[in-house]
Amino acid sequence: MDLRTAGRVLPDLRIVPAAQVFLHEDADPVRVERLSVRLRQDGALRNPPIAAGLPGDAFVVLDGANRTSALTRLEAPVIPLQVVDYDDPAVRLDVWRHLIVERLDVPGALRATGVPLERSTRDAAGAALRGREIACYVMTGSQTYVVRLLPDRPLAALLAQIVATYRGSARIYRVATEDFDALVREYGEISAVVVFPRLEKQDILTIANSAARLPTGITRHLIPGRALRVNVPLELLSGPGDAARKHERLQDLIRQRLLDNSVRYYPEGAFLFDE
Numbered sequence: 001m002d003l004r005t006a007g008r009v010l011p012d013l014r015i016v017p018a019a020q021v022f023l024h025e026d027a028d029p030v031r032v033e034r035l036s037v038r039l040r041q042d043g044a045l046r047n048p049p050i051a052a053g054l055p056g057d058a059f060v061v062l063d064g065a066n067r068t069s070a071l072t073r074l075e076a077p078v079i080p081l082q083v084v085d086y087d088d089p090a091v092r093l094d095v096w097r098h099l100i101v102e103r104l105d106v107p108g109a110l111r112a113t114g115v116p117l118e119r120s121t122r123d124a125a126g127a128a129l130r131g132r133e134i135a136c137y138v139m140t141g142s143q144t145y146v147v148r149l150l151p152d153r154p155l156a157a158l159l160a161q162i163v164a165t166y167r168g169s170a171r172i173y174r175v176a177t178e179d180f181d182a183l184v185r186e187y188g189e190i191s192a193v194v195v196f197p198r199l200e201k202q203d204i205l206t207i208a209n210s211a212a213r214l215p216t217g218i219t220r221h222l223i224p225g226r227a228l229r230v231n232v233p234l235e236l237l238s239g240p241g242d243a244a245r246k247h248e249r250l251q252d253l254i255r256q257r258l259l260d261n262s263v264r265y266y267p268e269g270a271f272l273f274d275e
Contacts, residue, residue, distance in 0.1 A: 010263070011227040012083045013048060013254065015237070015247040018072060020058045021051065021079045024207045025214040026160070027069035035070035044231040045071065045080060050223055052086035052205075059083065060208035062091075062221040076237040078246055082227045086201055093201055094220040098194040099173040099183060100166060106138055106192035107145050109165040115158075116148045126178070129197050135159060139180050139193045156212035159196065163215035166192075174217050225265075230254075 039045060049064025059081060061068050071079055084091050100106060110117050120128070122144045125137035135147040135158050150158060166172070170191070175183060178195045196218050207214060236249055257263055 010254070011225055013080065013227055013230065013250060014083055015078050015080050015232075015243055015250050016057075016059060017243045018077055018079050021049075021068060021081070022054065022058060022060050022208045023065045023068065023213060024060055024062075024204045025065050025219060026216050027065045028216045031066045032069045032073060035066055036073050039070055039074060039234055043234050045234065045237070046231055047226075047228050048080040048082050048230055048232060050221065050226065051081040051083055052091075053083065054205065054208060060204065062086075062204070062219075063223065065216060071237065074234070074238065076234070078237055078243045080230070080232045080237065080250065084223055086205075090224050092222040093199060093204065094176075094222055095196050095198050096174040096176070096217055096220050097178050097196065098163070098166075098217065099175045099187065100170045100191045100193070101173065101187055101189070102170040102191060104166060104170045104191045106166055106194070107140065107143070109169070110138070110145075110147070110162065113161065113165050115162055115165070116150065117145045118148060120144050120146045122180075125195075129195060132197060134197075136162060136194055136196045139178070139195070140191065154210070154212045155197075156207055156210075156214045159218065160213070160215045162194070163217075166194075167215070172217060174220075176220075 045067065047064075047067070049068050050062045051059040051064075052062055054060055061081075062084070068079055107117060117138075120137065122139065125134070125144050125146050128134045128146060129137060133149070135149050135155060137144060137146045147158070147162060149155065173187070175193070177183065178193060180190070180193055183193060184190055199219065204219065232250065232253075236246055241249075254263075
């Protein structure tokens with residue numbers, strides 16, 4: 001049944017077997033533990049992960065690796081997803097930069113783990129990254145360093161090694177710009193900014209079909225019409241019945257909320273200050 005509200009087709013919400021859901025990035029163990037506790041307390045998943053289809057009735061999670069992993073940790077046999085058309089140009093792939101505020105010698109930490117680091121300039125590093133000639137670059141207050149690609153190392157594995165050198169040693173802020181001076185004005189004193197390459201959608205699909213995963217907090221999918229506060233009951237996910245039956249129950253729940261006039265679409269962008 002084609003359910004519509006405010007002249008728009010509703011998001012494509014599905015319940016699928018957990019075995020058919022794959023990640024392109026690692027989950028954050030601390031956030032997964034926190035989400036697992038919250039799921040048990042709330043008894044519902046507020047916002048379903050967003051995924052794109054893969055061959056063979058499989059799906060790659062574009063946004064929601066921690067939520068997916070939390071449900072897996074709770075041994076849920078199925079996962080609720082908002083499925084989007086990855087070929088739709090409105091579904092865009094961007095990249096986060098990692099901002100380190102605490103005092104931490106990020107270049108020194110990278111050298112200590114054998115990451116191939118070279119001195120550069122901001123302009124040269126930016127051009128090399130855009131040309132996919134390097135894995136990433138690191139800016140400190142006075143210096144810029146590039147990390148060269150390794151011919152025998154997948155990019156995802158190299159990026160995972162890079163992020164592992166500072167994850168856990170300092171808080172990571174995800175920022176949308178590499179403008180060092182602007183970030184200093186907003187955050188104050190900064191130790192380092194790590195700038196990652198812009199990936200293509202095909203890169204995400206390739207990674208999903210491989211053993212490698214990107215570290216959490218790099219990819220940033222911009223997806224219109226996100227389904228929020230769906231509040232899928234945990235009992236529905238973990239209770240008896242196969243995925244098809246649970247999917248039918250989810251559609252019944254959505255239909256009832258439409259009849260209750262509980263579904264709203266807000267086209268405006270927004271800033272949330274309590275996340």
